[in-house]
Amino acid sequence: MSAWLLHAGAFALMLGVLIVVHELGHYSAARLLGVKVLRFSVGFGRGIWSRRFGRDGTEWVIGVFPLGGYVKMLDEEEACVLPEELARSFNRQSVWRRVAIVLAGPCANLLLAVLLYWGLFFYGVEEFKPILARPAIQTAAFAAGVENGDRVIKVGGVPVLSWQEFHWELLRQAVKGDVVELETVGLATVVSIRRLLDVSAARGNGLEGDFIERLGLAPYRPEVPAVVGAIGKGSPAEVAGLLPGDRILAIGGLEIAAWSDAVNVVRNSPGKRLNVDIERQGARRQLVIEPAVVPGTGGSIGRIGAAVAEDSQVRDLLMVKISYGAVGSVAKAIQETWEKSIFSVVMIGKMLTGEVSWRNISGPVTIADYAGQSAKLGLTKYVAFLALVSVSLGVLNLLPVPVLDGGHLLYYSVEIVRGKPLSERSREIGQRIGLAILAMLMTLAFYNDINRLIPG
Incomplete structure (x- = not known):
């Protein structure tokens, strides 16, 4: 599988799991509290797949634009409701029931993080x-x-x-x-x-x-011997004919005494053709390897896709x-989710005050890259990254920004204090402000992604 397919697949799977879990939170709370759900959509825009299930004939949809999802409930503010179904309309529910339904989405993401961390800590990392x-x-x-x-x-x-x-x-x-x-x-x-x-x-x-x-x-x-272990499929090392068990003796005329020497030479030679002297079954041979050019801190680095042979000592x-055992992992998972949630809030606050750079905000390109990198490192790394993003998604949705779940919770908080809902005009203005804030954040995230792709 090519690198971009792995990254795209890992990102799509992660996004699908997080969106479905989030919207299932809203859906389950709505059904539990007697609200009729009309549509459950993963993605926005025109549906590329849809089916109807359940007593209420809920429409389950996959939209053409996958960056998000929504649960559409019966609501008098959006369409006419039959008299016999008024009691099942979202807008007819008490403010506390509406709070519970909205809160269930972010809570589902945080609960998913707890479950994933529990599995990791129980299995052992x-x-x-x-x-x-x-x-x-x-x-x-x-x-x-x-x-x-x-x-x-x-x-x-x-x-x-x-x-x-x-x-x-x-x-x-x-x-x-x-x-x-x-x-x-x-x-x-x-x-x-x-x-x-x-x-x-x-x-x-x-x-x-x-x-x-x-x-x-x-x-x-x-310092470990420069003996080759695993080799990536389709990597420059495999293309050049390097095999597991080969001992690297020299690169570009420079003597290699340890694996770290080989790594340093390769890292400093992105895109350059290198003569590599190896020892294979007692015989000396020479290969020509051209390290791939990959982004690194401060500029591009070389990589050939070969790992050092394992040494047990x-x-x-x-x-x-x-590993923390079945019971100990529960407390550790809750602690891990709580600490990362609080840290996310603190970091957002530091960004607002300028103490932390806005360049730390990542967009879909960077997240997809990290998803692919974690998938390459194995299932436990991928699950850990999935848990981290699930925490981030849960916290992000709780921010008091209109159009996010936290924005709706803000409206309901005002309603609890005032004793009546905000006017439709006030909510409309809030929606526009929220959309503007999200548009700016997405623009900044894409800008940061592009900057990371173009070193310097």
């Missing part, structure tokens, strides 16, 4: 340990005294077991202040050392992009499997 490489001079990590092989055990007093947990907790702490305390231990010692990491440079840049890399933090990479040193 294999992650890289938070072991740091030697930082470059004149970086925040170097100034903090980070040494090669330091394993982070706490960030701001919070224990971390994996690189992902370390990355997440450091980002969360960096939003709060300019200095974050890291507690580390060396590879050959159990004595912990507290290091004060100045994150002000990353904060000053609005936490844009890979802020960890700008701080001088990178995963520890032990190195794997044990670098990897950890995290």
Whole structure:
């Protein structure tokens, strides 16, 4: 499967699951409270597929434009309603029932995130340990005294077991202040050392992009032999004839002593034809490989689609499997969903005040790219990304912006206070404002997507 098909398929599946779950939340609440549902649509515009099911003959539709969906309920404000069905009309329900129906959509997305995280934590997720490489001079990590092989055990007093947990907790702490305390231990010692990491440079840049890399933090990479393991189908390595078990001896005349040497040469040679000397079954051979050009931090990098052969000792040193059991995973999943929800709200607030860059907003192109990348890394990575986007979708829909679920909840809150609904004119103005805000956000998201595709 070509790369773009994988990315498109992963994105379409993710979008379909999230939209269906969200709209099922609205649909289920409406049915439970006795409101008649006329249409359940995944996507907007002309339907490319439709069927009618159920006692009420609800029309189930797939629209031509897949970025969203809706549940259309019986409502006097949209069409005439037969006298015998007035009690099942949405507008005739109490304000609290309408709140419950609207709230059910975002809650369904958050519940989905909890279920997905529960499955991940119960099954067990294999992650890289938070072991740091030697930082470059004149970086925040170097100034903090980070040494090669330091394993982070706490960030701001919070224990971390994996690189992902370390990355997440450091980002969360960096939003709060300019200095974050890291507690580390060396590879050959159990004595912990507290290091004060100045994150002000990353904060000053609005936490844009890979802020960890700008701080001088990178995963520890032990020196391992340059022996080839898995090779991607259709990759430059496969096209050139590289095979698993081949040992790379030299690239472009440069001697290769370890896998990291090979990676560095390839990364710095995007699109260049390289003479690669290998050892295969005791014989020396030469291949010609042209690394693919892929976007990277600060410009394009080369990639040939080959992985290093696994070494059990190195794997044990670098990897950890995290599992919390059936019961413990419930609490951990709820905690994970809650923390990411709160963090999303905090980040939105920081964007409004200018403390966090608006370039952090991603559009469908970037999300599709991340979906494809996570799918390449395996099912657990894809499920984790799906859970994260589900949290984001749930929080986004709760924002008090007209046309979003949160906008309707805002109207109902005003109705509860006033004792009567807002006028039709007020709601119409609100709809226009909401559409304008969404249009600006979508334009900004697409602009950021284009900027990411065109480095520099």
